[in-house]
Amino acid sequence: MKSLIAKKIKQFDYTLLFVIVFLAVFGIMMVYSSSYTIAYVDYGIPNYFYRRQLQWLFIGLFFFVLAAFFPYRVYSKLSPLLVMASILLLILVLIPGIGSERNYSQRWIELGPLAFQPTEVIKLFMIIYFASFYAKRQQTISHFKDGVLPPMLILAIIFLLILKQPDLGSAASILFVCAIIVICSGVKMKHLFMLGCVGLVGLLFFAYSSPYRVERITSFVDPFADPFGDGYQLINGYIAIGTGGMWGTGLGNGVQKLGFLPEAHTDFIMAIIIEELGMIGLIIVICSYMFIMFRGVRIARGCKDMFAKLLAIGITFQIMTQVVINLGAVSGLLPITGITLPLISYGGSSLVITMVSLGILLNLSTRDTGTG
Structure with missing residues (x-):
């Protein structure tokens, strides 16, 4: 047993591990810098959010190590239970007294x-x-009814339950990543086209079926039309980004986090990074994520086991999808959805699950799954 663990340790992708640790530590630093003012105002403790995020990071590191050594094939055997658990959790979060409402969304279980x-x-x-x-x-991937359709019915249920919270951003990201896995699995083009049309029509329908979602989607087009309402957050994000320039104002010297920019330590933390560390900070963060994507795709290509290959692809693009949605929202290119920046934004659930996912990816980087 010890020899197997020692062998696995030698085979880990240590460049990937380094970047993961770097982003996690960088995230802790930026959570403190972006939150100490609001933490003092709301809780009387400047490092309130920093301490909580640090605790979640230690929990995440524990599960990261566990996932890095856990036999990944067991996940496949557990997948039916994971589907049932997913549906159960999404039903529980909608039950008053179990689910908790914050910012007009019932997304938390307390x-x-x-x-x-x-x-x-x-x-x-x-x-x-x-x-x-x-x-x-x-063997049956070319048959739509038996080889393609069943997971789509589960995905539709999950999608609708998440919309009830409401959380269109998370629902859309799950939909997109599942589509990537389907594409990489070898499904026929005509089946992909059919599923793509249904998915796009469904997404557009639900996006514009609620005044709340329409406001969130359209406010990014012209935030200055309502500068003290729907456009307030994005405008102050622009101010933070514009202030940063190339080198930034210096770590800890940002102004927008002093009560001007809402959610400065969560989904808009990149605006604070640019304000304090400038475009250099943005370039470093983007390059780090691009490196994770490059290594993730390389790991997937090297896996001989199809489950390992699709698992690596799914984890890699789930992280990158969240990055694109978050940066798109901060820059005003995409609607604001509340999607956090992986490993960097404040949020225990996101941090721990991201660490678990990356632990699995690191696990798949060993030669046991066929990577070179």
Whole structure:
């Protein structure tokens, strides 16, 4: 047993590990810098959010190490249970008294002092389920009814339950990543086209079926039309970004976090990074994520096992999808959805699940799964 662990340790992708640790430590630093003012105002403790994020990071590191050594094929066997758990969690979060409402969304389950977002867990569960299903159905992948359709029915249920919270951003990201797994599994082009049309029509319908969602989608087009309402957050994000320039104002010297920019330590933390560290900070963060994507795709290509290949692809693109949605929102290119920046934004559920996912990816980087 010890020899197997020692062998695995030698085979880990240590460049990937370094970048993961770097982003996690950088995130802790930026959470403190972006939150100490609001933490003092709301709780009387300047390092309130920093301490909580640090605690979540230690928990995440524990599960990261566990996932890096845990036999990944077990996840495939557990996938039916993970699907049932996903549906159960999404039903529980909608029940008053169990689910907790914040910022007009019922996305949290509270267990005493502990609160977590089921959607973050379900992102990983759905990746495992889709990777497992399509890896097992390679012989019937050309048959739509038996080889393609069943997971789509599960995805539709998950999608609708997440919309009830409401959380269109997470629902859309799960939909997109599952689509990537389907594409990489070898499904026929005509089936992909059919599913793509249905998915796009459904997404557009639900996006414009609620005045709340329409406002969130359209406010980014012209935030200055309502500068003290729907456009307030984005405008102050622009101010932070414009102030940063190339080199920034210096770590800790940002102004927008002093009560001007809402959610400065969560989904708009990149605006603070640019304000304090400038475009150099942005370039470093983007390059780090691009490196994770490059290594993730390389790991997937090297896996001989189809389940491992699809699992690596799903995890890699789940992280990159969140990065694109978050940076798109901060820059005004995409609607603001509340999607956090992986490893960097404040948020325990997101941080722990991201660490678990990357632990699995590191696990798959060993030669046991066929990577070179």
